[in-house]
Amino acid sequence: MSDLDERLKAMACNKAEEDKADDTFAERAEAYYRQRPQLLSLLHDxxxxxxxxxxxxxxxxxxxxxLHHRSQRSSPVSAIRFDYSHDDNGDGGNIDSDDAESSLSYQAASLAAAVDADTIVAELVMKTVEFEILAEEEERWKEESSRKIELQRSLLEVLESERLILLNENGRLGYRVSALVEENKGLASESLFMRRKAGELARCVLQVREDHRVCMLSRKIEDLQGQIHRLEKRNKEYYEQLVKQQGEAKRSLKLFKEEGKEVTLEDCFQVKEKEDEAASVTSTISSSVANLIIKGRGHARGGGKKASKLWDRVKKFDMFMCGPHVNSTGC
Structure with a gap:
C-alpha cells in the first residue's frame, strides 16, 4: 500500500507540473501515450x-x-433453561415461554437477514467499484476516441485547406502558364516581324549604298565626260591650228615653187618644228584622255562601253589629226 501511495503521489506531482506547463494538444497527447502503461499498471495494482x-x-x-452464530446457539439454550426453571413458579409460565420462542425466532431471522445484508452490501460495493472502474475506463476510452476523432478531424480540415490552397495555386500557375504561352507566341510573332523588318532595312541600306555608289560614279562619269569634252575642244582647236599651219606651209611651198625660189633649210626646219609641236600636243591630249578613261574604268565597272567609245573617239581624233606631212627629202 505504501508503494501504491508513493506512485499515486508521483503521478499527482507529474500531473500538476503538466497542468502548469502550456503544452499543445499534440504534446499532451504524446505525454498521455507515454504515461498510459504506467496508468494502466497503477490501475491494475x-x-x-x-x-x-x-x-x-x-x-x-x-x-x-x-462468532455470532455461536453466540446465538449458546443464548437460546440458556434462555430455554431459564424459562424451564421458571415454569414451576405459577400459571404465567406459558405466557413467558411463548414470548421467549417468538423472541428467539425473531433474533434468528434478524441475524440471518443482517448476514445476508452484509454480504449483499459487500457484493454491491464490489460491483459498484467494478462498475465505476469500467465506467472510468469507458469514459477514458471515449475521451481518447473523441480526442482521436478531433485530431483526425483537424488533420482532415488541414489537409482540405491545403488541398484547396494547392488547387488555387495550381489554377493560378495554369493561368500564368497560359499567359506566358500567349506572351511567348506574341514575342515569337514580334521577333519574326522584327526579322522581316531587319531584312527589309538591310536591303534598303544596301540599295541606298548602291544608289549612293551609282550617284558617285555618275558624278565621276559626268566629271570625266566634262573633262573629255574640254579636251575634245582643245584637241579640236589644236587640230584646227595645225590644219591652218599645214595649209600655210603648203601655201608657202606653193608660192616658193611658183616664184621659182629655192626652199631653204630654215624653212624646212620651221615646218618640221611645227609638225613636231602639233604631234606633241596630240600625244599629250591622247595620253590625258587615256588616263581619264583608265580612271573611269577603275571607278566604274559598268563604264567599259563608254570608255571604249571614248577611246574610239580619241583614235578618230588621232586619225583626223594625221594630216598630210611635208616630206623633208622632197624639199
Whole structure:
C-alpha cells in the first residue's frame, strides 16, 4: 500500500507540473501515450489491492458471522433453561415461554437477514467499484476516441485547406502558364516581324549604298565626260591650228615653187618644228584622255562601253589629226 501511495503521489506531482506547463494538444497527447502503461499498471495494482481488501472484508464478515452464530446457539439454550426453571413458579409460565420462542425466532431471522445484508452490501460495493472502474475506463476510452476523432478531424480540415490552397495555386500557375504561352507566341510573332523588318532595312541600306555608289560614279562619269569634252575642244582647236599651219606651209611651198625660189633649210626646219609641236600636243591630249578613261574604268565597272567609245573617239581624233606631212627629202 505504501508503494501504491508513493506512485499515486508521483503521478499527482507529474500531473500538476503538466497542468502548469502550456503544452499543445499534440504534446499532451504524446505525454498521455507515454504515461498510459504506467496508468494502466497503477490501475491494475489498485484493482488487485481493492480485491484483496474486499476478500479480507468478506473473511472478517464471515468470521463475525460464525462468532455470532455461536453466540446465538449458546443464548437460546440458556434462555430455554431459564424459562424451564421458571415454569414451576405459577400459571404465567406459558405466557413467558411463548414470548421467549417468538423472541428467539425473531433474533434468528434478524441475524440471518443482517448476514445476508452484509454480504449483499459487500457484493454491491464490489460491483459498484467494478462498475465505476469500467465506467472510468469507458469514459477514458471515449475521451481518447473523441480526442482521436478531433485530431483526425483537424488533420482532415488541414489537409482540405491545403488541398484547396494547392488547387488555387495550381489554377493560378495554369493561368500564368497560359499567359506566358500567349506572351511567348506574341514575342515569337514580334521577333519574326522584327526579322522581316531587319531584312527589309538591310536591303534598303544596301540599295541606298548602291544608289549612293551609282550617284558617285555618275558624278565621276559626268566629271570625266566634262573633262573629255574640254579636251575634245582643245584637241579640236589644236587640230584646227595645225590644219591652218599645214595649209600655210603648203601655201608657202606653193608660192616658193611658183616664184621659182629655192626652199631653204630654215624653212624646212620651221615646218618640221611645227609638225613636231602639233604631234606633241596630240600625244599629250591622247595620253590625258587615256588616263581619264583608265580612271573611269577603275571607278566604274559598268563604264567599259563608254570608255571604249571614248577611246574610239580619241583614235578618230588621232586619225583626223594625221594630216598630210611635208616630206623633208622632197624639199
Amino acid at each position: 489498485l484493482y488487485n489491492a481493492y480485491l484483496a481488501l474486499a476478500d479480507r472484508y468478506c473473511r472478517s464478515l464471515a468470521k463475525q458471522q460464525r
